[in-house]
Amino acid sequence: MDDDTEKELISNNNESEAALQKKHLSMLDRLSKRQQSRPTNSTEPSTESTSSFLTRFSQLKSSIESHLSESQSISSDPSQLKPHFDKISESISDLEKLVAQSSYFLPSYDVRSSLKTVSDLKRNLENLSSELIPKKKFSFKNKASKKERDSVIPESKPESKPSIVSVRDSVQSSFVVRDSPGFRNKTGEVLIGEFSESEVGEFTISDLDSCEVRIIGCVRALFIHRLKNCRVYVGPVTGSILIEEVEGCVFVIASHQIRIHHAKGSDFYLRVRSRPIVEDCNGVRFAPYCLSYRGIEEHLRGAGLDAETGNWANVDDFRWLRAVQSPNWSIMPENERVGIVDISKSESMEEI
Template structure:
């Protein structure tokens, strides 16, 4: 006989599934009318991550695919709208708007040549709901600027050979979504939300979250404070470690407390691989040997605080490489 807890979970999962499908159909209809649906889609994404604690694994995969389908639809409509505008035709579309979040240099000083102006044109903040989007960046050292104080989301996509520092806005985040990062370092302070990373290669992530998920990625090092089991799917050569001690300052400890993560177990080493159901350890992920990894030294992460070296040298030292493959 099923327990009362499992019955309640099944009922909650069925209810969420029904509501999710209803929202999905409504979003599709809104997209067909070319309305702005980005905020509603982000809200749906957030609600799905909150429901992961009781959704069955199959439902998690299916609903995640549904979200990807909606994101693709949103992206296609945005591109179509942009093409019509570039052709001199006016057509309403949905896209992130408003003020530019420019690469700043108060903490680090890479050469000007390392931050071409063209690489920052898609770094924007949507002041309508104060969401953040950084896209189409190559060879830049970007520090996010805070716009507003309400809880919101941040998206990183199509970023290569760059450092993205989200610490100035981390306390205002509820979700971080990353797509198609390569040779990139992302550093983010703790926040009581979720982080999802997809289609990412040869990158390093530093963050503190409630939930972490990595999909369709390889050669990624994750320094994380995560209060639930990190999840990987269709990924390989992934390595996990706790936050570097040189970055865990009194300020970071205070931010952990304020975000509600302080005092909770860091489950960085309890990774669930959705593609590995055998009892033996998954070959797709491992733990970094913090005793010998050159990036866990006292001075390694001063690079992201003092900008003591150019961008390319910082990336060479902080991204996954043969010297850190233990």
């Protein structure tokens, strides 16, 4: 081998090594930036792995089951039962929040299994509560006070305008069913929940027809049942949202976890940390979150939802196990999406 050939080979080797080193450094830089860009939350699992989640989940589950088993032993002192059950309920909510925060890296099977466990624990708590603290649900007094749990009395209205029902921080105590505020059994009304001072626990929206719901502020968990032809605009939900039996509706919602069951012909504008889950749905469409009101950016940051993850388009259909796209949901065409919706106005909606 002559000197020129040897020099050429050495030069080529040096260039190859330099290229590989540059590629390696570039990869390390990308991984570092990706890790730094991930939102941090002190309540999330310290290690993003299925095994660490399952260990933590099992510990919390065992603790809850232990407290449930103690309920019979303290039933002789009714004054202790309510705080005892309240503590268990709070622990179950923490368990559900753990699932929501971890679901973006968990396999679908583990998400389903964990949610079923949470549901079973809730059912066990409800059964024990009903058994040990009997409710006077058959008395005439409770029937007469049923309206008090829904909302404040709607103001008088002319026929051409929908009524506006408001729920604010100062009237949360008017909801007596499971200590949960909510809107229930309304038709053709504008329902406003404004919780700007602090995060609300569970909030329920059920049995509405042709209504418009606006929730300003943070909610820990949101339950939506049996809505038809409604528009629902919601600020950040720090835990999870469950939607069941809705038709012809529009939802603009942000949460760590969103589950949708039995939805038909409805549109969902989402910001969500984990992949949205749909089941037994058809004709549902998805687009990015588009809500605005005074203070929403601060609320989103506080809930860990200020960053757009793009998961609004990564939908898991639990009833569609094939490798091809599910026919039950689709991405909404950009030319059919609404603009930014501002719900700061109390009397009318405004689109920017």
